[in-house]
Amino acid sequence: xxxxxxxxxxxxxxxxxxxxxxxxxxxxxxxxxxxxxxxxxxxxxxxxxxxxxxxxxxxxxxxxxxxxxxxxxxxxxxxxxxxxxxxxxxxxxxxxxxxxxxxxxxxxxxxxxxxxxxxxxxxxxxxxxxxxxxxxxxxxxxxxxxxxxxxxxxxxxxxxxxxxxxxxxxxxxxxxxxxxxxxxxxxxxxxxxxxxxxxxxxxxxxxxxxxxxxxxxxxxxxxxxxxxxxxxxxxxxxxxxxxxxxxxxxxxxxxxxxxxxxxxx
Amino acid sequence: xxxxxxxxxxxxxxxxxxxxxxxxxxxxxxxxxxxxxxxxxxxxxxxxxxxxxxxxxxxxxxxxxxxxxxxxxxxxxxxxxxxxxxxxxxxxxxxxxxxxxxxxxxxxxxxxxxxxxxxxxxxxxxxxxxxxxxxxxxxxxxxxxxxxxxxxxxxxxxxxxxxxxxxxxxxxxxxxxxxxxxxxxxxxxxxxxxxxxxxxxxxxxxxxxxxxxxxxxxxxxxxxxxxxxxxxx
Numbered sequence: 001x002x003x004x005x006x007x008x009x010x011x012x013x014x015x016x017x018x019x020x021x022x023x024x025x026x027x028x029x030x031x032x033x034x035x036x037x038x039x040x041x042x043x044x045x046x047x048x049x050x051x052x053x054x055x056x057x058x059x060x061x062x063x064x065x066x067x068x069x070x071x072x073x074x075x076x077x078x079x080x081x082x083x084x085x086x087x088x089x090x091x092x093x094x095x096x097x098x099x100x101x102x103x104x105x106x107x108x109x110x111x112x113x114x115x116x117x118x119x120x121x122x123x124x125x126x127x128x129x130x131x132x133x134x135x136x137x138x139x140x141x142x143x144x145x146x147x148x149x150x151x152x153x154x155x156x157x158x159x160x161x162x163x164x165x166x167x168x169x170x171x172x173x174x175x176x177x178x179x180x181x182x183x184x185x186x187x188x189x190x191x192x193x194x195x196x197x198x199x200x201x202x203x204x205x206x207x208x209x210x211x212x213x214x215x216x217x218x219x220x221x222x223x224x225x226x227x228x229x230x231x232x233x234x235x236x237x238x239x240x241x242x243x244x245x246x247x248x249x250x251x252x253x254x255x256x257x258x259x260x261x262x263x264x265x
Numbered sequence: 266x267x268x269x270x271x272x273x274x275x276x277x278x279x280x281x282x283x284x285x286x287x288x289x290x291x292x293x294x295x296x297x298x299x300x301x302x303x304x305x306x307x308x309x310x311x312x313x314x315x316x317x318x319x320x321x322x323x324x325x326x327x328x329x330x331x332x333x334x335x336x337x338x339x340x341x342x343x344x345x346x347x348x349x350x351x352x353x354x355x356x357x358x359x360x361x362x363x364x365x366x367x368x369x370x371x372x373x374x375x376x377x378x379x380x381x382x383x384x385x386x387x388x389x390x391x392x393x394x395x396x397x398x399x400x401x402x403x404x405x406x407x408x409x410x411x412x413x414x415x416x417x418x419x420x421x422x423x424x425x426x427x428x429x430x431x432x433x434x435x436x437x438x439x440x441x442x443x444x445x446x447x448x449x450x451x452x453x454x455x456x457x458x459x460x461x462x463x464x465x466x467x468x469x470x471x472x473x474x475x476x477x478x479x480x481x482x483x484x485x486x487x488x489x490x491x492x493x494x495x496x497x498x
């Protein structure tokens with residue numbers, strides 16, 4: 001009975017020493033402050049856990065912080081899964097086991113988070129908004145788009161911190177069952193619909209401008225200019241979709257614009 | 266042709282510092298993307314719609330670049346700030362937004378920002394190596410200090426480089442706006458912008474399902490634009 005009581009008290013004490021999930025989310029914000037090509041996010045990861053390292057390792061906290069700062073990289077929003085798990089495990093699990101967990105988990109956290117945030121949510125949110133702004137809808141949409149993004153970002157960070165603190169080094173299983181896995185496919189469909197809507201609205205404005213003769217194709221014969229708008233749209237899609245370097249799109253756009261202006265001058 | 270007022274420069278530098286932090290070192294609220302960053306500059310300089318238009322064009326241009334892993338890419342936020350700065354400054358002088366010129370100078374600034382970011386990361390590597398050595402020797406707070414220093418440096422570098430690049434861009438743009446008022450295009454090429462958005466979707470998202478949704482959205486958007494009176498100006 002005495003041993004059980006001591007174990008229970010020890011567990012309760014360890015739980016009390018853990019940071020709250022919002023505290024971890026706050027500490028995770030500057031995760032990439034000292035991002036570099038050698039240790040990547042390592043320094044930010046170690047900094048976020050410094051109070052736990054001092055509690056768990058005392059005078060050896062510096063050495064452990066240097067070990068954790070050696071290298072870490074994951075999607076910055078999903079990194080709270082690893083932060084929470086490490087915060088829960090430091091002092092309770094051997095460092096070798098924690099380091100092995102961090103090596104194994106960084107790949108899934110990176111690919112899952114990059115797919116959700118950079119590959120799905122960002123284009124699904126920003127491309128339709130940009131097209132709507134180009135089409136002449138309200139400018140404040142550009143700032144309103146930040147709201148759903150940050151709801152998603154802080155929601156994922158908080159989910160990760162809670163799951164990590166609760167499940168410790170077993171958090172990978174929780175990640176596999178999370179809604180985060182299925183969200184990208186839904187966002188891609190929603191984003192495709194939004195981009196189509198935005199492009200349709202932009203084309204509508206272009207067609208209307210042609211009708212009143214205010215565009216670069218104003219010199220075209222009556223009726224021909226609407227077809228020209230649609231032809232430019234249809235021809236430019238493969239140009240941009242197949243353009244070899246994505247960051248060359250800007251110069252491709254300016255070149256196509258110049259050709260269009262020259263043809264219709 | 267005069268340059269922006271000192272108060273405008275100060276507001277620009279403060280926004281650039283925030284954008285530099287938000288683009289990676291802190292928060293990641295997406296305010297560092299060209300669309301919100303340029304709109305915020307437009308708000309500060311008195312023409313949010315003008316800023317939003319330049320930001321939207323640059324957003325479409327950069328839509329296909331994914332910041333995966335430790336990859337390096339143009340600084341889209343810096344491009345948005347410099348592009349919007351050029352456009353907002355030149356619009357009253359040219360009589361209309363000088364969108365092509367603003368896009369070109371914004372894109373060049375974005376490419377310059379890539380080199381600046383690479384250099385900043387290399388410097389971080391040196392600082393972090395020193396901090397790790399100090400921590401291993403018994404000073405764990407060194408890890409906290411190196412993060413704080415790197416963040417402050419990122420903000421200062423972001424503000425300084427944005428101010429320098431906008432100054433250079435305005436210096437280049439001034440004679441062009443004076444000599445070639447045709448740069449003030451009467452209307453942006455919306456068909457090209459729409460194609461850019463659709464091209465990004467096709468490139469990013471393979472499979473039949475997203476393409477069907479894209480086609481459905483396109484038809485619905487065209488129908489709404491043509492049939493709903495007053496939806497679009």
